[in-house]
Amino acid sequence: MADIKELLEGFTEVADHPKAELDRHIAAGKKVIGVGPYYVLEELVYAAGAIPFGVWGRVGTASKAREYFPPFYCSICQMTLEMGLNHELDKLSGIMLTALCDTLRGASQNFRVGVTQVPMIFVTQPQNRATEAGRQYAIDSYTELKTTVGEACDTIIDDDKLAEAIKLYNNWRAAMRTFLAEAAKHPALVSVAQRAAVVDAGYYMDKAEHLKKVEALNELLAAQPASTDGFKKVVLSGVYYDIPALTQILDENHFAVVADDIAKESRALQLQVSEEGDPTVALAEAFCKAGNDSILFDENKGHVAHVADLYKESGADGVVLLLAKFCDPEEFDAPHVAKACKDAGAPFVQIEIDQSTESYEQARTQLETFADIIG
Amino acid sequence: MFYLGMDVGSTATKCIVVDGSGTIVGKGLARGGAGTKAPAAAEAEALAQAQVSESEIETICATGYGRHLFDQANMEKSELSCHAKGASRLFPGVRTVIDIGGQDAKVLRLGVGGSLENFAMNDKCAAGTGRFLDVMAGVFGCDVSELSDYDRQSDHSVSISSTCTVFAESEVISKLASGESIYDVAAGVHDSVVDRTAGLANRLGIVPPVAMTGGVALNDALRERLEKKIGYPIQTSELAQFNGAFGAAIYALEA
Ligand code: SF4
Numbered sequence: 277m278a279d280i281k282e283l284l285e286g287f288t289e290v291a292d293h294p295k296a297e298l299d300r301h302i303a304a305g306k307k308v309i310g311v312g313p314y315y316v317l318e319e320l321v322y323a324a325g326a327i328p329f330g331v332w333g334r335v336g337t338a339s340k341a342r343e344y345f346p347p348f349y350c351s352i353c354q355m356t357l358e359m360g361l362n363h364e365l366d367k368l369s370g371i372m373l374t375a376l377c378d379t380l381r382g383a384s385q386n387f388r389v390g391v392t393q394v395p396m397i398f399v400t401q402p403q404n405r406a407t408e409a410g411r412q413y414a415i416d417s418y419t420e421l422k423t424t425v426g427e428a429c430d431t432i433i434d435d436d437k438l439a440e441a442i443k444l445y446n447n448w449r450a451a452m453r454t455f456l457a458e459a460a461k462h463p464a465l466v467s468v469a470q471r472a473a474v475v476d477a478g479y480y481m482d483k484a485e486h487l488k489k490v491e492a493l494n495e496l497l498a499a500q501p502a503s504t505d506g507f508k509k510v511v512l513s514g515v516y517y518d519i520p521a522l523t524q525i526l527d528e529n530h531f532a533v534v535a536d537d538i539a540k541e542s543r544a545l546q547l548q549v550s551e552e553g554d555p556t557v558a559l560a561e562a563f564c565k566a567g568n569d570s571i572l573f574d575e576n577k578g579h580v581a582h583v584a585d586l587y588k589e590s591g592a593d594g595v596v597l598l599l600a601k602f603c604d605p606e607e608f609d610a611p612h613v614a615k616a617c618k619d620a621g622a623p624f625v626q627i628e629i630d631q632s633t634e635s636y637e638q639a640r641t642q643l644e645t646f647a648d649i650i651g
Numbered sequence: 652m653f654y655l656g657m658d659v660g661s662t663a664t665k666c667i668v669v670d671g672s673g674t675i676v677g678k679g680l681a682r683g684g685a686g687t688k689a690p691a692a693a694e695a696e697a698l699a700q701a702q703v704s705e706s707e708i709e710t711i712c713a714t715g716y717g718r719h720l721f722d723q724a725n726m727e728k729s730e731l732s733c734h735a736k737g738a739s740r741l742f743p744g745v746r747t748v749i750d751i752g753g754q755d756a757k758v759l760r761l762g763v764g765g766s767l768e769n770f771a772m773n774d775k776c777a778a779g780t781g782r783f784l785d786v787m788a789g790v791f792g793c794d795v796s797e798l799s800d801y802d803r804q805s806d807h808s809v810s811i812s813s814t815c816t817v818f819a820e821s822e823v824i825s826k827l828a829s830g831e832s833i834y835d836v837a838a839g840v841h842d843s844v845v846d847r848t849a850g851l852a853n854r855l856g857i858v859p860p861v862a863m864t865g866g867v868a869l870n871d872a873l874r875e876r877l878e879k880k881i882g883y884p885i886q887t888s889e890l891a892q893f894n895g896a897f898g899a900a901i902y903a904l905e906a
Contacts, residue, residue: 623769637716638755642772644729649767 280500283493284470291476291518294329295364298480301327302367307429309397310371311479312356313380313515314539314571315547316399317559320422321372322441322483324429330479331356331371332540335519337632344386350602351631352515353383360391370395370428372421376403376571377605397424403573405564414560422556438555448487449545452478454494456541460590461502463532469523471533475541476518507532508650511586511622513613514598514629515539515606521636522598522629529647535590537583538598543569570605580612584620593650594623596643601630623650652709653701656899657690657724658733659717662753662781663866664689665896666697668708673740673904677701678893685717712903714895716754728902730895731757731770737898738862739765741888746858749848749877749885750894751867753781758852771855779847781867783816787840790823791833795870801837802872808838819843841873849880862886864894 278286290297301308307326311318318328333355338345340361341354356373359365371394373384388396400417402410426433455474459466466474474493478486507530517523517538526533536542549555549562566572568582587595595617600606610626617624625646627639653676658665661684668677679696683689698705713724714733728736738748739761748759756773773779781795788795809831813819819840826836844867861883863874868891878885890897 638772641716641729641731642770645731645767645770648729648732649769 278492280465280493280496283489283496284466284473286489287477288470288473290480291473294334294476294480298329298367301329301482307369308367309425309428310365310368310394312371312373312384313352314374314376314544314569315401315563315566316372316374317418317421317563318483319438319441319445319549319555319559320418320425320433321429322444323433323437324426324431325437326369326429327482328372329368330476331359331365331368332479332516333631334359335631337634344390345383348602349383350379350600352600353379355631357383357387357390360387360394363393365391365394368394370397370425372397372399372425374399374401376401377603379602379604395428397421397428401563405566405572411561411564414564415557418556418560435555439551442549442555442558443551444483444487446549446551448478448483448490449547451487451490451494452545453542455490455497456536456545458494458497460532460534461504462497462500463504463507463530465497465500467523468517468526468531468533469520472518472523479540504532504534506530508594508647509534509590509592510650511535511537511583511590511592511595512598513537513583513586513595515600515603517598517629519629519631519633519636521633522639525636525640525643529643531596531643531647534592535586537568537579537586539569539571543571570609577609577612579609580616583613584616584622587617587620587622592622594625594646596646597624597626598629599626601628601633653703653707654900654903655694655697655708655711656733656896656901656903657694657711657713657715657718657721658730658893658895658899659685659690659713659715659721660753660895661716661755662785663892664693664715664717665893666690666693667893667896667900668697668701668703669897669900669904671904673901675890675893675897675900677703678890678896680892684715685720690717690721710903710906712899712906714899726903726906728899731759731772732767733895733898733902734864735759735761735765735767735898736901737894737896738864740901741864741890741894741897742860742862742886745860745862745886747852747855747861749852749861749863749868750865751779751781751844751848751863752865753785756780756848756851758848758855760855760858769855771851773847773851779844779851781865783819783844784840784867784870786816786820787823787837790820790827791837798837798841799870799872801834802841802876803834805832805834805838807835808842809835811836811839811843838872838876841870841876844873845876845880848877852881857881857883859883860886862888864888864891866892868892 375381677700679693681689681692
């Protein structure tokens, strides 16, 4: 059996080379559907016999996408379009994009116009999710998507296959939650960069294959004594942090992520879909139940208190808010999150991040100082 | 034995040598940051002034943006920690330190014992930093050290509304072209920096006593405008620019 180091190296290899993973799927005769952020019902793709492949932009500089966006546009959207315009996504049989924030809405439509070689499958989801009308809207939209995704994969998605996919995804999300908890207890064995790599690899690999490896890793980690000695325990909040320059700084300063409120991690992994009844309805209802996320409308702003709660429950030494540049939902919540953390007595630092930032020296200074303060 | 603190900043390198009691015995400053000859020049100047040879230096602590490139250092510390350490010695009892450096502006909150409690930094933008003033001095055709005198000769401040350095530069040029006096525009430039700095300080919350460090602290007119804006007197020191290096030297001493 592979050891912890080997498994982590395997995940890192995939996370660092998504194109190679995409080529592998294509070589195996699979259709691949791109999946953007957030809460995209990948289960449909899996049930159609295709591979869902995460597309959340990438680290780099937008150039062609600048024709479509002003400079003050979030980098996930800019870089996703840039990838499309640069023909990096041509092997995809389609890409599913949502409109959960205003930025994504424009981005999805620009993608449709600019990247004609990759069909854009528009995922409409309700923001008013607590009402019956919202629930019905989600069911109607997801029912339509079942047909659209099936067509993109040259198949008709049947309910048995969809139920199987839901089961697999539930197991995968549960295993991933376990992984995040194990990584939190073993920072000396799983660095911040490796934690991000395990998550990213999950966005690119066949979920069944990823699940097996994550379960093996979880078992090995659970057998090791837990220790955060010598590390500064933090809660990470934000949309993403899988930027090598940033994870390197976090690792160099011995930060341990003991809990997260990251859209690409725990927020996405919170979904648990009912395995009873109509699977499409179950997917819609699971989305309607999701919460604690700046991207989801919530008149009580549960997300804000959730970050402070994570701090209290995890025994963290502080909270690091990685604010995605030009992200409205995150920027609107940020002052409230800062205040909730202050009220909870949590040392707090806010760092602006962006996939296109070339120098993280200011972030380094801030994180080093934060490490000094909480250390 | 002696201890050396080296602050390799973005536009200047500062060096301080202290003795075993933490008293400053030498200081050096050279224009230029990491990757230039400035660190060696600043060190040579500080050692000469202290009449100390390199072999008598027990520990070297580097700080500032270019600290990683200063090979001789035995240890490194973040510049914010060094600024807090230096300020707690330069201004005993100080609770809020405003530092405007070449490329960034920061506000530090110190605890009662002088430890760093919290901090805020400006966005990744030159507005409100020393660089902003350098650019504006370039437009006025004067040295940045003359801006204070220009401001003092103004009778009203001309508002500069652009926050971006590049846009503010063209705004300043057009104000001058429309006949505004250079002194009033200089006062407006100062107000623009003061507004941003006060905003940053308010974000953190100002607890008096307040001190100001960094090269811009020596600009008296700007400092007085900032005092008015935040409503507290601001202490400074002729060593304001050396504060980070001094903190680093104290870290070296305490190591
Ligand atoms: S939520 Fe923020 S980071 Fe995500 S796509 Fe929208 S603007 Fe970009």
